[in-house]
Amino acid sequence: MMKRFNFNAASKALLGAGLLSLVLAGCGGSDGTDGQDGAPGEPGLTTLSIDNATTLKADFTDASISNGSVSVTFSLTNANGVAVVGLTKDYDLRFGIAQLTHVVDTNSDGSTGFDHGYQWQSYINVTKAPSNVPTDVDNLNPSTQTQATVESVSNCDNCLVDNGDGTYTYTYQNNIANVTTPVSVTYDADDTQRVTLELKTDTLAVNAHFDWQPSSGMTSGIQTRNVVSIDACYTCHQPDSLKAHGGRRLDLANCEACHTATSGDPESGNSIDFTYMIHAIHRGSARVTYDADGNEVADPYKIVGYGGSVENFGEVNFPQTPAANCAVCHVQGTSAPSDAALFTEEKSNTACIACHSEKPSAHHSSTDCMSCHNAESPYPGTGSAVKRHGDVLKAYTLAQEMSVKVSNIGLDANGKLTFGVQVLDADGNAVDQTYINQSSRMVVGWDIDKDFPAYSEASYSNRRASLSAGTYDAATKTYTVTITSMNMPADASGKTFEIWSTLQACFNNGGYGVDDIQLTDCSADNVRKVYIKQDPYKFVWGTTGEDDTATVATRRNIIDANKCLGCHGQEIVHNANGVNCQACHTPDKTLKSDSTYPGGKVPTSFAFKVHEQEGHYLKYAGLGSGTVLKTDCSTCHTDDGITLGRDPDRAWRYGDTDNGGAEIWVSSDAGACLSCHQQYLTDAAKSHIETNGGILDGISADDVKQRAAETCKTCHTPSQLMEAHGN
Numbered sequence: 001m002m003k004r005f006n007f008n009a010a011s012k013a014l015l016g017a018g019l020l021s022l023v024l025a026g027c028g029g030s031d032g033t034d035g036q037d038g039a040p041g042e043p044g045l046t047t048l049s050i051d052n053a054t055t056l057k058a059d060f061t062d063a064s065i066s067n068g069s070v071s072v073t074f075s076l077t078n079a080n081g082v083a084v085v086g087l088t089k090d091y092d093l094r095f096g097i098a099q100l101t102h103v104v105d106t107n108s109d110g111s112t113g114f115d116h117g118y119q120w121q122s123y124i125n126v127t128k129a130p131s132n133v134p135t136d137v138d139n140l141n142p143s144t145q146t147q148a149t150v151e152s153v154s155n156c157d158n159c160l161v162d163n164g165d166g167t168y169t170y171t172y173q174n175n176i177a178n179v180t181t182p183v184s185v186t187y188d189a190d191d192t193q194r195v196t197l198e199l200k201t202d203t204l205a206v207n208a209h210f211d212w213q214p215s216s217g218m219t220s221g222i223q224t225r226n227v228v229s230i231d232a233c234y235t236c237h238q239p240d241s242l243k244a245h246g247g248r249r250l251d252l253a254n255c256e257a258c259h260t261a262t263s264g265d266p267e268s269g270n271s272i273d274f275t276y277m278i279h280a281i282h283r284g285s286a287r288v289t290y291d292a293d294g295n296e297v298a299d300p301y302k303i304v305g306y307g308g309s310v311e312n313f314g315e316v317n318f319p320q321t322p323a324a325n326c327a328v329c330h331v332q333g334t335s336a337p338s339d340a341a342l343f344t345e346e347k348s349n350t351a352c353i354a355c356h357s358e359k360p361s362a363h364h365s366s367t368d369c370m371s372c373h374n375a376e377s378p379y380p381g382t383g384s385a386v387k388r389h390g391d392v393l394k395a396y397t398l399a400q401e402m403s404v405k406v407s408n409i410g411l412d413a414n415g416k417l418t419f420g421v422q423v424l425d426a427d428g429n430a431v432d433q434t435y436i437n438q439s440s441r442m443v444v445g446w447d448i449d450k451d452f453p454a455y456s457e458a459s460y461s462n463r464r465a466s467l468s469a470g471t472y473d474a475a476t477k478t479y480t481v482t483i484t485s486m487n488m489p490a491d492a493s494g495k496t497f498e499i500w501s502t503l504q505a506c507f508n509n510g511g512y513g514v515d516d517i518q519l520t521d522c523s524a525d526n527v528r529k530v531y532i533k534q535d536p537y538k539f540v541w542g543t544t545g546e547d548d549t550a551t552v553a554t555r556r557n558i559i560d561a562n563k564c565l566g567c568h569g570q571e572i573v574h575n576a577n578g579v580n581c582q583a584c585h586t587p588d589k590t591l592k593s594d595s596t597y598p599g600g601k602v603p604t605s606f607a608f609k610v611h612e613q614e615g616h617y618l619k620y621a622g623l624g625s626g627t628v629l630k631t632d633c634s635t636c637h638t639d640d641g642i643t644l645g646r647d648p649d650r651a652w653r654y655g656d657t658d659n660g661g662a663e664i665w666v667s668s669d670a671g672a673c674l675s676c677h678q679q680y681l682t683d684a685a686k687s688h689i690e691t692n693g694g695i696l697d698g699i700s701a702d703d704v705k706q707r708a709a710e711t712c713k714t715c716h717t718p719s720q721l722m723e724a725h726g727n
Helices: 008-026 250-257 274-286 340-345 350-357 387-399 563-568 608-613 668-680 683-691 701-707 718-724
Strands: 047-049 056-068 070-076 083-085 092-106 113-123 126-127 145-148 160-162 167-171 190-199 203-214 288-290 296-298 302-304 310-312 403-411 419-422 443-446 465-466 472-473 478-482 496-501 504-508 527-531 537-540 651-655 665-666
Touching: 047 203, 047 651, 056 190, 056 203, 070 190, 092 250, 126 419, 190 250, 203 250, 274 350, 387 504, 403 496, 419 443, 527 563, 651 668, 651 701, 665 668, 665 701, 668 683
Parallel strands: 047 083
Antiparallel strands: 056 070, 070 083, 070 167, 092 113, 092 190, 126 145, 160 167, 190 203, 288 296, 302 310, 403 419, 419 478, 443 465, 443 496, 472 478, 496 537, 504 527, 651 665
């Protein structure tokens, strides 16, 4: 409603006089021109208290160094760009500073030694003696170490200034002009300097860094060491799993400025240099060394955290195969970090011994790897580090260029499935059997649009045959393979079948005196057997063979195989021809014993193995963060890959956790949920499942199919499931 204003007579008189004076003023003046515009007023500021901020972003806007005193200016905003004010010294706010220095060793005779290239050196270092050293843990060598660190703003009353507009000025407590202890760092205005910020509130954490060259003030066109991008880490890792130091440290730039070459863990005696630490962690359970007698022994990388907690990375399994594929992390090409190719310059002995340990082989113990394995003048018979890693990768590259051809599908005189197989090279020419592992197999499946054959109808072991069990025509280089251990399904007509390969080609290994990698006779010593990549051959069965007029059925969209391969690389456990795990590890596959699991029996289905048993989650070895947080469904699944109700005929084989692992059968949607939640399922959750048509106590697959009437999809839509799992 419009408000009405009442004016009395006096008010009206004053208003009229005012208006008249304004009119007269506008008309006055000798030339009749308009008066000048007034000066613009100050724009209003929109700010937000840090205590009310639900998102935070920090950006450095300036940095300077004068007589060793460092001063920086930075801004705080929320995700919408609103200035965040109210930050004080009492918040958990820390700053670091490091210099990118060209490091060259000096030999004992004063001559120039190994050139390490440019390395970050922190100006802020402390000496730490061992404390809380565990007494029951092997492979620990406690010793006093230096560590790079950051300074806490809370230790200075007047270092931080709030400018009131979302910008702040901070003056460092440490003077960097003459740092001599415990690590000597000589400030050079021509070197790139990096300042870092770490801010953590009760609910938020933010990092920032700023690189510049003090002598010129330049922030671009200066020396850098941007080797890897955190986006490469996110191929396997979820962002939350990479929040270190209590969730405070998020950005690689901040990690690099603190985890310097002179930093070590006093309780374990191990280096925590960023290059060393990351390579050692990712070598995981495959990290070995050799004793004095040349015997291979485990060499796990361990770090002792606060309170004596042990992080044993020797129990980590790096999924990438082959592990020699440096390009998994060191991504080059479009949008790559500016120094992505630095790892090919062979300037880091540290990276070598982090993976290969302090005694890298049974033959020698020198850790000066680059003196022999360099591109310019390698020791005779050896190659550079790039070549040696490339030797491993080349076998996989060559195998990828090969293919497997299936032909002449039919039945033999005994009604057994038979077909022809040729292995082809990159040019499509048939490859002689000499170069193919005769123990490798071809595998058959059907009902691929569902969940493959029922295990009671044909187990995986009955659906495969090795090349050695077939016959070979040397003239055409063709195998005839017959699956003798399997009967064709009675209702085969019209079903979609697939024939897929687990065939392996043989290559010589790289190493001393090897000039090139090539196909090699499989009977030779020390050959590398590599899977040949080939999509399964799919077809519809007619009456006695392939019906080439029919359209093959497709399996429902569940996982994105490219996501799997992005993390796992060329091989996934014991197979490397795509992501065919579900063709063997069907929902009804038999149970196996596992004393660590309630009831002592676990499923061997693909869903159970990836969700719970094998993991995708580092819940073992005392490691607190996950490699892949299994609650993030989109890590592996397609957008519609968690839709319920798409396969009501499916039945899952489980062990009863309350009855010594006795075999039970579970309905379709309930079984998918149990692959994560079985051992945590409450009585209330069980009742909820059963009330809504789920079966948790089936005596057989048929029993489940007859009784199940699941209505899960009514409430549990994909979006609801994603939200419930923290996506």
